[in-house]
Amino acid sequence: MSTAQQSRQQPVARGPMGGPGRPGMGAPAQKAQNFGPSAKRLLGTLRADMGALVLVLVLGVLSVALSVTGPKVLGEGTNIIFAGFISLQVPAGATKQQVIDGLIANGQQQQADMLSAMDFVPGAGIDFERLGWIVAVVLAIYIGAALFGWLQARILNGVVQRAMHGLRVQVEEKIHRLPLSYFDRVQRGELLSRVTNDVDNIGQTMQQTLSQVVVSLLTVIGVLVMMFLISPLLAVIALVTIPLTIVITVVIARRSQKLFVAQWKATGVLNARVEETFSGHAIVKVFGRQREVESDFDTENAEVYRASFGAQFLSGVIMPAMMFIGNLVYVAIAVVGGLQVAAGLMSIGDVQAFIQYSRQFTQPLSQLGSMANLLQSGVASAERVFELLDEPEQSADADPAETVPADAGDLAFDDVSFRYVADKPLIEGLSLEAHPGSTVAIVGPTGAGKTTLVNLIMRFYDVDSGRVALNGLDTQRMTRDDLRSRTGMVLQDTWLFAGTIRENIAYGRPDASEEEIVEAATAAYVDRFVHALPDGYDTMLDDEATNLSVGERQLVTIARAFLADPRILILDEATSSVDTRTELLIQRAMSRLREDRTAFVIAHRLSTIRDADLILVMESGAIVEQGSHDELLARRGAYWRLYNAQFEGAIDDDGQAGPSLSNPAAAARPVIQNVPAHTDPAVSIPIEGAGKGDSTRM
Numbered sequence: 001m002s003t004a005q006q007s008r009q010q011p012v013a014r015g016p017m018g019g020p021g022r023p024g025m026g027a028p029a030q031k032a033q034n035f036g037p038s039a040k041r042l043l044g045t046l047r048a049d050m051g052a053l054v055l056v057l058v059l060g061v062l063s064v065a066l067s068v069t070g071p072k073v074l075g076e077g078t079n080i081i082f083a084g085f086i087s088l089q090v091p092a093g094a095t096k097q098q099v100i101d102g103l104i105a106n107g108q109q110q111q112a113d114m115l116s117a118m119d120f121v122p123g124a125g126i127d128f129e130r131l132g133w134i135v136a137v138v139l140a141i142y143i144g145a146a147l148f149g150w151l152q153a154r155i156l157n158g159v160v161q162r163a164m165h166g167l168r169v170q171v172e173e174k175i176h177r178l179p180l181s182y183f184d185r186v187q188r189g190e191l192l193s194r195v196t197n198d199v200d201n202i203g204q205t206m207q208q209t210l211s212q213v214v215v216s217l218l219t220v221i222g223v224l225v226m227m228f229l230i231s232p233l234l235a236v237i238a239l240v241t242i243p244l245t246i247v248i249t250v251v252i253a254r255r256s257q258k259l260f261v262a263q264w265k266a267t268g269v270l271n272a273r274v275e276e277t278f279s280g281h282a283i284v285k286v287f288g289r290q291r292e293v294e295s296d297f298d299t300e301n302a303e304v305y306r307a308s309f310g311a312q313f314l315s316g317v318i319m320p321a322m323m324f325i326g327n328l329v330y331v332a333i334a335v336v337g338g339l340q341v342a343a344g345l346m347s348i349g350d351v352q353a354f355i356q357y358s359r360q361f362t363q364p365l366s367q368l369g370s371m372a373n374l375l376q377s378g379v380a381s382a383e384r385v386f387e388l389l390d391e392p393e394q395s396a397d398a399d400p401a402e403t404v405p406a407d408a409g410d411l412a413f414d415d416v417s418f419r420y421v422a423d424k425p426l427i428e429g430l431s432l433e434a435h436p437g438s439t440v441a442i443v444g445p446t447g448a449g450k451t452t453l454v455n456l457i458m459r460f461y462d463v464d465s466g467r468v469a470l471n472g473l474d475t476q477r478m479t480r481d482d483l484r485s486r487t488g489m490v491l492q493d494t495w496l497f498a499g500t501i502r503e504n505i506a507y508g509r510p511d512a513s514e515e516e517i518v519e520a521a522t523a524a525y526v527d528r529f530v531h532a533l534p535d536g537y538d539t540m541l542d543d544e545a546t547n548l549s550v551g552e553r554q555l556v557t558i559a560r561a562f563l564a565d566p567r568i569l570i571l572d573e574a575t576s577s578v579d580t581r582t583e584l585l586i587q588r589a590m591s592r593l594r595e596d597r598t599a600f601v602i603a604h605r606l607s608t609i610r611d612a613d614l615i616l617v618m619e620s621g622a623i624v625e626q627g628s629h630d631e632l633l634a635r636r637g638a639y640w641r642l643y644n645a646q647f648e649g650a651i652d653d654d655g656q657a658g659p660s661l662s663n664p665a666a667a668a669r670p671v672i673q674n675v676p677a678h679t680d681p682a683v684s685i686p687i688e689g690a691g692k693g694d695s696t697r698m
Helices: 003-008 035-044 047-087 096-105 109-116 128-177 180-185 188-230 232-239 241-279 281-286 290-316 318-342 348-389 450-457 480-485 501-508 514-523 550-564 580-593 629-635 638-647 664-668
Strands: 411-418 427-434 439-443 465-470 487-490 568-572 598-602 614-619 622-627
Touching (some): 047 188, 047 348, 128 188, 128 348, 188 232, 188 241, 188 348, 232 318, 241 281, 241 290, 241 318, 281 290, 290 318, 427 450, 427 598, 427 614, 439 450, 450 568, 450 598, 480 487, 501 550, 514 550, 614 629, 614 638, 622 629, 629 638
Parallel strands (some): 487 568, 568 598
Antiparallel strands (some): 411 427, 411 465, 614 622
């Protein structure tokens, strides 16, 4: 089974009413990668700035080196102050050794040991000159550390932002390479959540954690070196925090990681629900399903709450636990250090420096622990983004690709078979030909495969067997861009972007002149209403063009097709949203547009395709009838039943369209069997009961 076929066999999207959703709406992906591989891959996005990362590391080393030197130097200042205070408590003129010997002679051995570790001159007092130099050195050290730290943060910020810019580019390019089947099975809100929320969360996580991780790790190493230089015994006591920190962090991280993954998945589902509900807000109101929608929202919102609360609560336990361990170590160092000073094994300045180092040591460990929740949240988002980047892509274009002349328009289906799901046949052995200047109309019941033909022509999907050929060349030998540049589409669902009406018309030809834009707008009857708007062609449309009626939006899309001047034209219920009078005008305009072009028209309103050169009637993916309007009516087959179902409206007990035998009035009406050909494509058979309700203007 091909990758494309496998990707088609995904759960069908569900709409806000529990029925089938619009294309692009589906269940979110459920698979998540492990923390380790995802974190490693996330760090891999920084490789492009390896030189800057080396500079960040160097600046971090310099900043930390200065920071960890500060307490030791400051400890010397404390020794000067304490020694000066002690020197004032002993007789002036005596030597240090005489004072110590006197203490020993008086049985004060402990005080003698403490003074022996100090450098003082009896009666001299505090050496303020030396103390001033030390204060100046400490000030310079901390200013230098801050400067290096600022430079490190600035450079790292640039590295992270460039990495996120590159990741967004990868996601954008990936979306353009994904097959249409992906958008058929993934909810639009879920995809938007990955592209926006998850990428932003990754950026914030890397911004907040990378600098702290680098500084914290370097600080731990630097502080350890200084602590061992001052007192190996106290350093060993401080090291007890490392295994405790690792155990607590790992235990909590394992439990909270699953909750962070669930949190972002639930957020994606909730976003999809909100997007889906508000896009179909009018439908929800019409069918009175507000309570059901609110219930679904409450359920999914509660799931986000449960996952978020659990993840944040568990990860939030790490910081208090680290602080508790740090306080225990602080008490142990203070007690043991005091005993060391009393025994003359350490100076009081060294104990003060060591207490500072213990804080510097436990603080980065606590920061590393508290960053665990940020890292888990960011990696959970990274998993979702990487999952998108790892999705199977559409098959590559042929290399080398072939092309056809610019005026090519002979399109043929040669024994084409296709299915969305491997075990559910849709189109089997389909063959047809269409030539420039001809119009091929495709009719049939819903699900017959009409729009699928369009997907195959445009190579939104590739055929399973057979071929679609343009001027005899298999379209799979052409690039998709080359094929689609020759094709214009007008769909039933209008799509307009936020911009002016002029920009929307010129979407297919941005270099079109003003005269060409106005000419296309006039041909599509846009010009007749655009002058009634406040700014004419410069009127701004919002995201959903709500300042235009449904019919007016459809006319703008038709004008867009006029301006693109394609060789192959596809109209999928293009006039379904315009009123009867406008439909007649559009039909006349379409007749001009179709001249010397190959046109495919998908229609449910059969009155719009009576002048087609060839009408294909499809049922269950197969062409059951083909011919002109008159020929198909004369056969009294599938097309005849569809036509009479629209214009007679009676359905017999067997489900066949036609005059009802149980209704004498209906039976008395003449059944349409042979309708003369019309030379004017704008002529239409009147529909009984047609009136003001036909207008779609809102």
